[in-house]
Amino acid sequence: MASAMGWFATCLSFWIVEKRASMRIVTGLGIAVSLLLFLMKALPAFPGHFSPAEWIAFGIWVTLGLVLRARS
Numbered sequence: 001m002a003s004a005m006g007w008f009a010t011c012l013s014f015w016i017v018e019k020r021a022s023m024r025i026v027t028g029l030g031i032a033v034s035l036l037l038f039l040m041k042a043l044p045a046f047p048g049h050f051s052p053a054e055w056i057a058f059g060i061w062v063t064l065g066l067v068l069r070a071r072s
Helices: 002-017 021-042 052-071
Strands: none
Touching: 002 021
């Protein structure tokens, strides 16, 4: 999930700065693929989705990140 979200953030930032239509099409495909990869981990309809324990761990990491960000 982290790789998919990292890829999404990279594609999104490139989409914002790129003005050529051909590159924006490729970047749009990258955004769509990364969102699909995220959904494959988030939706229980797909094999390999997050278990409840993994969601708890994910929530703890997100909370810890937000707390550390707020402190800096």
